[in-house]
Every structure is written in structure tokens, then in C-alpha cells.
Amino acid sequence: MGAAMLVGREREVAALAQLLDRTPPRGAVLLMLGDPGIGKSSLLDEAESRGRARGFRILRLAGVECEATFPFAGLHQMVGPVLDHVSLLPRHEREALLAAFGLVEGPPPDLFLISLAVVDLLAAVAADRPVLVAADDVQWLDRQSHEVLTFVGRRVAGPVVIIAAMRRGHAGSFLHAGFPELAIGRVDDDAAAQILSAHAPGLCPAERRRIQREALGNPLALRELPIAMAAVPSGGLRPLTLSDRLEHAFAGRGAELPSATRDALLVAAVDPAGDLAEIIAGTSALRGEPVTPEMFDPARAAGLVSVEEDRVAFLHPLMRSGILQAESLARHQAAHGALADALDDVYRRTWHLAQSIVGPDDRIADALEANAAQALSRGAVFSAINDLERSAHLTSWSALRGHRLLMAAGHAFGMGREDIVHELLQSAARTDLTDLDRARIEWLGEMFDHTPGGAARVNELCDLAVRSAPADPDLALDILLAAALRCWWADTGPAARARVVACVDRLPETVGDPRHLTALAGVEPVLRARQVIEALTRTPPGDDGDALLVMGLAAHAVGHMALAAELLARSEVILRRQGRLGLLSQVLTTQSVTYVLLGELVRAADVAEEGKRLAAETGQPAWGAGQLVCDVLLKAFVGDAQEALRRAIEAELREARGRNVMLSMLQLARGLVSLAAGRNRDAYRTLRAIFDPAEPSFHQRHGFASLMFLADAAVRAGHREDARELVAELEMIARETPSPLLHIHLSYARGVLATDEDAEDFYLAALRQDLSNWPYARAKLELAYGSWLRRQNRVRQAQSLLTSAQSTFDRIGALPCGDEARLELQATGAPIDWPESSAERLRQITELSAQRLPDDEIAERLSLPRAVVAMYRDRTRPGTHR
Template sequence: MGVDTATAGLVGRDPEIDALDRLLRDVRHRGAAVLVRGEAGIGKSALLDHVCGAAAERGLRVLATTGVESETTLPFAGLHQLARPLLGRLPALPAPQRRALKAAFGMTDDAAPELFLIGLAALTLISDSAADQPVVLVIDDAHWLDRPSADVLGFVARRLESEAVVMVAAQRDGFPPALAGPAVGEHRLERLDRRSAEDVLARRAPQLEPADRRRLLAEAAGNPLALVELPLERARDDGAPLTLTARLEHAFAARLPGLPDATRDLLLVAALEDEGDLGEALAAASTLRGDEVTADALTSAVEVGLVAADGGKLTFRHPLVRHAIRQRATLAERQRAHIALAGTLRGTDRQIWHRAAAADAPDDAVAAELEDAAARAQRRGGVAAAQAALERAARLTADPAERARRYLRAAELAFEWGRPDVVDRLLRQTAVLDVPARERARMTVIREGFEEGIRDVRAGTRMLTDVAAAAAVDGRADQALGFLRAAALRCWWAEPGAEARAHLLEVVERALDPDDVLVLEVLSYVAPFDRGALLHERLRAVADGPLDTARAQAAGEAASVVGDFPLAVGFLTSALTGLRGDGRLGLLGRALAVQAWSALNVGRFDLAATAADEAARLSADSAQPLMGAVALVVQSVVAAVCGAEDVEEGLAEAARLGLQVDSNAVLAGVQFARGMVALDQGLHQAAWDQLVRLSDPADPAHHPVVRSFAVGDLVEAAVHSGHRAEVEPMVADLEAIAARTPSPVLHIGLRYGRALLASEDEAEELFAAALAADLGPWPFARARLQLAHGAWLRRCRRAAESRAPLRAARDTFDALGAAAWGDRARQELRASGEQSRPRTPEAREQLSPQELLIAQLAAEGLTNREIGARLYLSHRTVGTHLHRIFPKLGITSRVALRAAIGPEAARSTVGATVI
């Protein structure tokens, strides 16, 4: 493991020890996750050893796992090691979660479900155990965890605040963080100061001469492992300069030549397998040597400080020992050891990997076995493992066409698990082969990315469109749809240009079935105005019929793009149930973000707040920055409308994300939000400055569709800030667009804008026309129209007539929680001669969005476990939230929840599947 604690102790680590001890002391009150980072030999493992000891002294249960380099290709190996002591609790898990963990751990032949369902199952398992005895999760060498285990443990780490669980992970510098997120603290271990370093060296080598002591202190430079090991290193006489890590490896490797041959062979097979099973290592070493090797062979290796043996486990003193042994062996020696391991290990996939490691020439039989192993890994959810197996299979494939196919499949998997560097390497390796035309089309698609790779948007859109057209001609309709959707999404997130958009529309209408809801989504991104009438007609036609989850989500996103936000909310609410049940948190986060945006635009601020809050958390889990930006925009606007004074930080972060991926849709959303916030605050000039950017084609925030959503806001800002003449041609332009599409939000905004811009003798008729429209599903727009109408009547000295619309506006704003707008209606009523009572905030407004969502579900009668399963939280976290919620609402039981939060708020829209 790490530094020899008997020699080095934990000298100079008091601040880190104190911080971790505080977490252990507080574990019964709050959970936490910490990542300890530092260079090789800095003492990370020693610090984890201290955590284990301190936890045991406090009566806490310790669950530990160690990332192993050779197991990065074995999905869920690290998680299985950690959770193995808890598997007796599996029968108590909800059935979907129990099945998920069993599939992930290979305990059944079922395909592993979505990763986040496995994450929820692991969280429930750990949380249930912590309810009996607080738990400390210890993860060493986290940088070597297999990717599925790292993702699940990251999911768990972000949900520990209300659990009696502390997670402490350690990883070496030079790797991306194995655990990340705002809920994960980080401690970086620096090198020891001079005094601490002298203390460690004095303990290790008290007999050193002063000159040697000064030399070693300078060479070790405060690295604890170097201070312990370098005094034992024999002097080098070749004069070659080495890094500190290389010096340490040399120090360990220098102990090998004096060991018996059987010991060196035993160490080599153990170093190549990494599993740590002494019995397996002895069996492989015996096969390698042709005679029995016993545990006695370890004695000399233990004596020189290379390994430790405890029962049936063989542990290397430090990862550098393992690396030194591998490096010291010749290629032929390593190949023979791999063959011995392949012949003795249990588990088909482990055997295959060792046979592959031993191969030094193309071997089609081994390549085929690796491809089978990749399929098994993918079935268990191990995308990274499947990618690695296919890449190795490609290298061992003799036929160039077959090799290209395997490389490209590996590249697709690397894209799926978010490794563009691996994708690039695999595509470069494929490009030098004689690749058939169909496979070159796949290369194009992989290189361009399927959704959010917005670098050269124009070229990427054209390439994806052409590949889709070829797929359609070849009869591959599903592939064609996928490619066209990817190209169409680029038309939303950025602007590919009129020519590329027209070509894409032509291919979509020629290649796809226009009656399929999935195709309607594609059309909405490509031609929301020119095909607006068709889209509205077909979306409304399917609104009352049954839709599967994918089509309900597609219909919701299409309805949102074409401006029918109430319809979008309904479709997406329907889709959420299936997405939750399947554990498809990436798609769920996207659906929630679009639902939040849609709810914001109709004034359903409670729903917008809860959906955006959950979307933000899930977007972080599933690495979707664009959806995270949409959630930030909605959260900021809702906070401002409901009374928050400073929301610019969230909007600035959303803008940063938009600039990072060069998405004018995100930037337009930010400007739209800034304009709404300024109007909410009565700052009309500021609102004009923000919103006018949407109409400037040269502005990075220009977006024709988002501009159509904001026309009413733009006119209101213009009329009250002296920009009437400038806004009129913009309105005329949008009037021309409105003639091509029935977009509800555009027509509502234009009717509002016409009334505001009208002369005194025309305004009455235009206000009446605007109010006569069906605004039932648009409460915020209706209340703003009533406020504007009442204010106009009062200015026309028709005070008595003004009061009815002003009262209606006030009451709606109050019900929606739009505090500033309600105050504005009260001001107008006072000016008309009528006093209003101040608004009394409702108790539920004290709740955070997540608390409100939990209260809604509890009010529907769901148990804590059912709520946790729905929201991908543990039931303990739900219970903690409810304990906070009750005092805020002034209640003491769940029975009173529905009355406390109001019937409207109690109507949850998060779906009903319990998982």
C-alpha cells in the first residue's frame, strides 16, 4: 500500500488528520465525501490507513476497495469489492434495484440496466447499512477504478449529506478526478516541510552521516516514501539523472536480483494480475515453473519490504513496487507469465485478457474471444471495458477490414463514455487502413459527434446530413433518423447556415416518415417556422393518444421548440415516468430541463423550480453541460420572479457554459432570462439592452426561435424606455413569421405587443382582442396583459374600469408567487383609488425546490422509500428533508402536507414509477 507507517508515521499531516477526524466525529449527523490527491509516495494510503483505524476505534463500519490497473477492464469490480460485505442485504432492496445490482455483479445473466439505477441500488444498500451502524467508505488508488464503479461511487458521493456515511478516496496526480462535484471536498497532500522530513529520515536511518543525510533530504524533497526507501538504495554509478518516481522504482527493483528465482516468478505473476489472491498467484507461479511454489517463497520478499502477506491476500508495499517488477521483467518473461495466468485463473474474461497480453502477433481466435468479452462487458454496463476489449481485439486482427470494423466499434464506445482523446486515437489508427465506404461514413459520424459537438457546425451538419441520406438509400432507416436528429440538434444549439438547413430539411422530408413523432422532433429543430402549421396539427393530434416514452419526450421537445409550452409540459410529464423507471438519468435530465423551460414560459413557477433543480443535479451526474445551462437559466429567472435580488451569478455561469461550447441557443436563453429579470425589477432600459441582442444577427446571442419567445417582453421594454421606433420594424419582421406558424407563444406576444404599441384610439380594441384569446394555460401572460390593460385604463382616466383587470392580475401574480409583479398591480390599484392588503407569503414558499418536490410527493401519499426511488435519493435523505419541511410549514405530520402546500402544488408532475 503506502508509506511504512511504523517508520514514517504520519509526520507533518496534522491538518489533514484533524479534517478527516472531524468528518468521522460528525458522521452520525451529516455525511461527506472527500478526495485526497497527491503524487506517488506522498502518503495517501497511510492517511487512509489512519482513517480505517480511527473509524474502527469509533465503532464505525469500514467498507474498503482499491482500484487495480488490471481490473479497469472488469465492469463494477471496484464496486463489488466495496459492497461485498453488504450483499446479504440484497433481498431487502426494491425489486428493480436488487435486479440491477445482481446484473452488475454478474450474479444473474440479465443485462445490466442504466448505470444510475445501479447507483441508486448501491446508495440504498449503503444507506440501509448506515442506519444500523455508520459507514466509512475507503477507496484507495481511485484512479484505477473501472469506469462503471467510479461513476456509481461518484453518484453516491454526491448524495451523502443526509447519510451517516463518510467516503474518503485517494488518487494519484496526473489523472482526472475519480470523484467530482460540489459535494465532494478535496484535500491535496503536499510534500513534507524540512523539519518533518528530517524527523522521518531520522527514524528510518539514524546512523546516516551528516553529508548523506543532507543529500537524501535534497533528493527526497519532502516525499515520505522517498525518505523511507532511498536510504536503502545502493549507490548508482551510471550517473544517469532520474526523476524521483524513477529513483523509487529503481530502489524497489534493486532488491529483486538477490531473491530466489521462485520468489521472483511469484512476484511477477502477482504483479501482472493485481487481484491480490495469494492462492491464484501460487498456482500460476507453479505452472510457470513446472513445479510447486509455496507461500514460503514470499518470505524473502517480505523481509526486503516489497510485499506483505495477510491470510490469503498478497499486497504490494506500494504501486511502484508492482510497476518496478513489471518493468524489470523481459518481454518473454512477461509473456510466459501471462500464459501461466491464463491457464490457472478462474473466470473466462480474465483468462482471455491474459492470452491477449501474451500475443505478440495477430491472432484471430483470441481477437474473436475478446470481442465476445466486450459484448459481455457491455451487457453488464461496462462500456469502458468493452471499448478496451474491442481495441485490443482490433490490434490482434489480421484482416484490415475486420480490424477497421472493430476499431470503429471501439471508437463509438469511447464516444459513449466520454473520451474524445481515445476516439481521436482510434480514428487515426483506422484511417491508415483500407476502410470500406460504409465504414468511412461511420468514421464521419463518430468524428462529428452525435449531439453536442459544436465545433465546425456548418461542415458537421452537412456531413451528418449526407451520411444520413446514404443510410436511408441503403435501407438503414433507424440510422438515418439518428444521424438526422444529430444534424437537426445543431440547428437548435447553433446556426449552420441557410444552405445547410435547407439541405437537411430536404433529406428529412425525403427519407423519413412524417407521421412518426420522432420525425416531428427533427422537423421542429430544422424548420420550426416553415413547418410550424404541420407540426402543431400533428402534435395536437397525438396529444390525447398513448405514446411510448421516447415519443412522448420527442413530442414534448418539439412542442417546446414550436412555442406550445403548455402542450410541451403535458408530453414531458408523461415521458418522465418511463425515464425514471428505466433509470435513464441522462434523458431524464434533458426532459426535466425542457419541462422547466416550458413551465417558466407559461408562468408555472413551482413546476419550473422543481424541474430545474432536479435537472441541474442530473445534468451534473450525466455530464450534460447544455442541459445544465438551461436549468441554471430557469433557476435564475424563477428566483428573481419570486423575490431574489441577485441572480446574475447563475446566469453568468450559464453564459460561460454557452461560450464554452459556442452555443448561441444557450447565450440567447441567458439574454432572454436577463431581460425577464430586468422587467421583473422594473428596469426597462436594462431589459431593452439585454433583449435587443436576440434580434441582431451579428450577435452571438442571436437566435430566431428564442427571439420569437421574447417579443412581448421586448415591446414592453421598448415602450417604457423610449425605443418605440426601433422596436416597430422588429415586430413587423416577427409578424411576417407569425403568418407562417401558429406558434402560441409568438402570437400571444404579438397581441400583447400590438396593444402596447397602439395609439389611444386603437388600444381598446387590441387589448380586447388579446384578452379574448384562450389564455387559460398561460396564467402569467394573461396577468401581465391584465396589468397592462388596467394601467392603460387608469391613464385614460377610467379608474373604475381599471380595477377589475388590476385585481385579477394581482391575484394571479400572488398565486404564482410573482412578488414584484403583484406589487406593481397593487401600485396601480392604489393609483386608481383602491387599497390592497399586502400579499401574505404562503408557507410553501419557504421551501427549497427540492423540499417542495419532496413535499408534493409525500402529499400524494408516497413513502420515503418510494420518494427516494423516484428522485434517485436515499430514503434517509428524504426523511431528513421532511424533518426540515414540517417546521417550515408549521405542521407535525404528513397528513397535513396537502393543505399546507396547497392543492395546486400538491399535484406532482414527476411520474409514478417506483424503482
């Protein structure tokens, strides 16, 4: 069969050979996509044969449609043969992988820790010889195995090659991971004729032409349609799709077999395990009499199955589906029931029992809920969701049915799967839910509600929390945290904020819960900042990664960025150790914004990049919006003006509309770009809008991060008095909050906006603050104070401060500010060492200036702000820099 299937596949075989011959040291992945019967499995066999000849260790796995709900069934196929290497893994990875297979007891492992364990296991095996993973019918792998295979493909390490085959028309993370693809299409007419001649030499020319026309270059169809046509007296074929015709052909072939063989094939078709003894026992139970393995002989002779090493395997997936298609629903149920009677494994027995009935059965529904708990203990969250959903369908009591659907939705929420949550909530809403479950459905729906703001919705959530609090204060706190997040994201007004705070304060039993603090911080980041900071600083950090993340969010919300960075860093270490990459991506995204506001731009870029990658790997696109806004700010801080503006537009179109906190950050980025370009009036107008409650970009706490730059723009645009009035207003707010973000920015603004008589006192006071965690702010103060000293002709003092500022800006990646500090230093007469990047800019500007091009055109050609062009030209004229 394999040799015939490979006729006309020279291109595909060459691609596989090249992949195996040139395996890169860091591995490779290839996805073969094609229709049923097109030859993907035969190409996998060819790859396996070539890999074995080249010394590869071969690991195979194949999805089976009816196996898709069994936890880690596909993964066990793949790594089962190399589990003897598991001792080489770190303890936490080893325990997670063994727990996934039910081989050890322990806490439920995280799916991504299991995935990391598989990555490291394959790398350990590949240390001896290269490894080829051949994965067939990926679309039918159980969901956990599918996700693990995708993760491993993204992080494949060492000489490991993954070649996977997948049917067209199916979705899944492996398909959407961006792996290189090899399209497996039809064979050409010459190859089709060769295959047909080899397998149906007796056809007349008319029959040959018809078969080739019907087969559409599909190798399996070229083999099977002649047999099917011969079985139909008229020689006709049904007007169905090609895969349907093949399924009918296989079904027809099975219909001619003896009764016992048909029963055995049906039991084998509904049993994904393929264990011969198990299938014999199930067939015996179905027939009510003992049967022997010889019952498969007619099926083997008909080319439907193979029986080797006590296992039964269909020779093609369409053969399995064809057998199932030919049988009635009642026969399917009977086969499942017979297998359930024959099985000792409680999990699998329950699953087959659930497939053996249609109407409600509370006993089986209860057993399925227990199955879900077992799946969760092994880290198989998707299997648990499926078990709970099926359990709900078999539950007679409507309220309990809805509760089980909500349990499934809760697990889907934990995985960040908005699509699954939405479907389950829709189903649950059609049941007679209890009041508490009505509250749960509202909360779960709220967590994926991307509509911004809304004081009315905030009040609805508060009402819901008040009703839920007596029975479930934990749920009430979750609901109030959701309400607080609405207040954080958008301007919901003081009345709505006060209502949330009052409701949170009426939950004294949750005071020690980090969510309690985060709710207060999110809804009143100024008025409750002192309470939040004091609580965070006196609470031992502990080793709970989830709690540390929530505490870090609270610190971030009130503007204590150094504390937020510390808490998030602790959370990051713990979550990495636990392999909880889904939550880790959220930590990294929050860290990246925190580092930007602290001024650690290089670190911000590093964690942002990993956060985006992990969000993609763990299926959490919702976190991409916040990361996009952070990217805009990063680009603005490092001087990439065009990219900052392009991404700002993208963020506004995608996610930021109606979300004041995002619009505030985007407005800051635009202000920074205008300031760098010398458009000082535009910069001031842009930044001033952040502090205007009538503007959509107004966000009181996020406005704190813009004050430093607004002061710069005010001086350059001639708006000192207006800026001083704003600073006076913020001084009053500063009495209410110890937020370091506000106090540091205020200290800078005081010095920049002061008269020459008062400026030095303000600068010195600002520099006496603890700025050890605020490198950008310290360097900005040194630059501003150093520039003021230069203008006062106090050159030696100026040089010391400007040198320190330049060094810090270079270290953290704020290149435009670093160059500005160099120009100020040059104006003092100090010798300057220009970095290679700055020297290259200068060379390009000098060459274009020699062509007498205006600054505007040079700026456009080099994608630089006009002010930067002017700044570099001024470099040759000491003392002329502003």
C-alpha cells in the first residue's frame, strides 16, 4: 500500500529527506496538510523509514476521533517508549509528567509544566541520537496532547524533528502556530494512471477514465473506488464527496462480513484503545456469547484492519468512520455499553457508559463529574471540561445541570479560553440556575466583556455582589474586583467608584485577601493608596505566585512601581518554577509596563517580548492589547517615532477606544514623539489633555506618569503659568497619596518650572529622594539640573551631572535622551565619545546636509524627527544647543 501511495510524490519525499538530512541543531517542525486519503500517513511512514536509516529514534503518535476526550492519550503514545529517561528531568517536571499519566500522586500539574517536561525529555533523549516525532491525524488528538505537541513544536530543542500530518478543514493550535507547511495535493494524471494500473489492471478504458475523474488524484480513492464500483451492479457511484464515497465503500465492504466480525469491527471502532483482549471482551458482551481473535480474520482479508502484537488497528481512519457510519445509533450505544461492562478502568468505563445512553441518567452524570475531578488531578483541564459538559447533559435537575456547565466554564476561564466560556455560559443561561449561580454566570461573562466603562454596569455588579456576599463572600469579592477593573479602565465617575469601595469595605472577612487590596487600588488609586501601600509593605510576600501577581497589580495601580516590580519579580520566579506559563505571561505583561514607567527600558523590552510569545503559546490573545500599548510607549521612549505613531493608531483601532487608561498611555506616547520632534506646542496640548477630565484620555493615576514631560513641553512652548497651576492642583492630590510615581514626577516639574532663583533648591530636594529604582527619573533630573548649571556657567558641576545622566540613559536604552545629554556636555566644552549608532546618524545627516537638503527632507529620508536632525547638526557648534 505504502509504495503505491508514494507514486508521484517525488517532491514531497525530497522535502522530507532534506529535512532529515539537514536537521538543525535546534530542531525543526513540518506540518503536512491534505485531504483524507491523500497519502499523508504513507509519507509519514516514508519519513519514519528514512529517519530510522539515518539513526533517528522514532516516536509516533496518532489521533483517533473517539479518543479525543481521554486525557493525554496521544502524549502517552509519544513519550511512553522513552519514560525511562524521566529521571533526567528536574523533580517538578518529572512529577508533573508522571502525574499526567496517573503514575504518581500529587497536586494537579499545570499543562504548561507538563509541556516543558516533554520539551526537556525529548532533548534528553536526543542527547544520545536525534529524535523524529511522527504525529498523524493531529486534528483528532485529545486536546491536552494537541496543546502539548504545539508547545513542544514552538520550543523544540536539540536535534529533534517533528513531522505532523493534519487534515484540511480542521482547526487547532498546531495549525495556527505558524510552523512550516508542506501541502499534500493530488497526484498528477500519469501517477494516477500508474496507481490504477497497479491495483485495478482489469478495468476497461471507460472505467479507468471514470475512476480517475472521480478520484481527483487521491491515491486512496484510486485504490478503493474500483472495488466499490465492482460491488455496485450498475457500476455506479453515489454522488457524494470523495471522503463520503470512501467511507461508504469501506462500510459496504464491512457489510459483507460475518455477523461476529461486524460486531467486532463496531466495538473496535468505538474503542480508541485498540487492545485486542479488551475488544474481544466487549464483543463477547455485545453478542452475549464468547468470541475468539479469529473473528477478525475476514476483516483482515478484506483489508480493513491489522491485528499485530495484541492490538487492532484500522488501516485508514476512513475505514473506522465508514464502519461507524454503517451502524445505527442504537448499535453504537450497545457497543459502548458492552465495552463499559468489560472494562476495569473506572474513568474509561464511565466515559463509555455516558456514550451508551441518550436521556438523563443522574448516576452516570455523577460519575462523569468524578471523572472531571480525576482529569483535573492529572492536569487535563480540557478533558475535565468535556466531562462536566457531558455530565450536565445527562443531569435531570435543571439547576444542577446549569451548575455543572458553570463549573466547566470556570475551568475554561482559568485556561483563558473565551470561546469555550461563551458557549458554556449560553447553555447555562437556559437552565434554572440558583441565585448564586446567576451571580457566577454574570461574573464569568464580565471577565470577558470587552465593552469599556459604564457606571450603570458597575452598579449592577455591586448589587450582584451584595446579594451574593452572605452565601459566598469569595464570589462577591470576585464580582467587586470586576467592578473595580471597570472603574480602572474607564472613567465611571465618583459615585460609581464610591459604591464599589463601600461594598468592598462591607466584606471584612476578605480583608487579608490580595484581591481586596487590588479592588480598592483599582477603584480609588489616590484616596486608598496609603491604605494599600501600608498593607502591602507589612504583608509577608510568601510563595503564592497568584497572590504575588494580584499584590503587584495593586502596587502598580497606586503608583508604587518599585514595590510592584519587586512583587511581580517574586511571582515570576515562582510561576516559572511551577511551569505555569499562562499566568506567567500575565505577570510579564504587567512587568513590562511597570519597567517602562520606572525607566528600565531594556528590561521592559525583554519581558515584553517573552510576554507576547507566551501569550500566543498559551492562547491568551486578550493580553495582547495591553502589551501593544506598552510597545507604543517603549518605541516613544527609545526614539522610534514612526513606529510609535503607527502602533498607537493600531492600538486605538483595536482595543483602546473608550478605555481611558490605554488612551492616556497612547496620548503620552504621542506627546513624547512631538516633544522629540520639536513640536513643543503640539506636545503640550497633547499632554495637557491627559489631565483634563473632559477628555477621553483623562486618567487621574496614569496622568502622574506624564507630568515630567508636560513640564518640559510647557517650558519649551511658553506655557509655564498654566503648567504651574496644574502642578498646584496635583500638590493637593499628593497630600492624599504617598504614590512615588506622583511625588517623583512632581519633584521634577517643580524644578523645571521654577524661576532661576528657586530652581536649584527644587533640584537638590528632588535628587535627595530615593531614586535607586527610578533610573530614568534620576537621569532626567540630572540632565535638567546639569543644563541649568551650564546656563549659570557652573561648568564643572554641570559636567558631573550630565556625564552621569548620559551614562544612565545609554544603559537603560533611552538613546535620544543620551544624545541630548552629550550635546549638553559638548556645550560645556567636555570631550565627547559618540556611540556607533549616534556616529552613524551623524554621518548620514552630514552627507545629506552636504547636498543642501532641508531638515524636513533629511528627517523624512532617515525616519528621524526634525529636531533630531537639527540636534545632530548643532553638534559641531558648541554652545548653540537650547
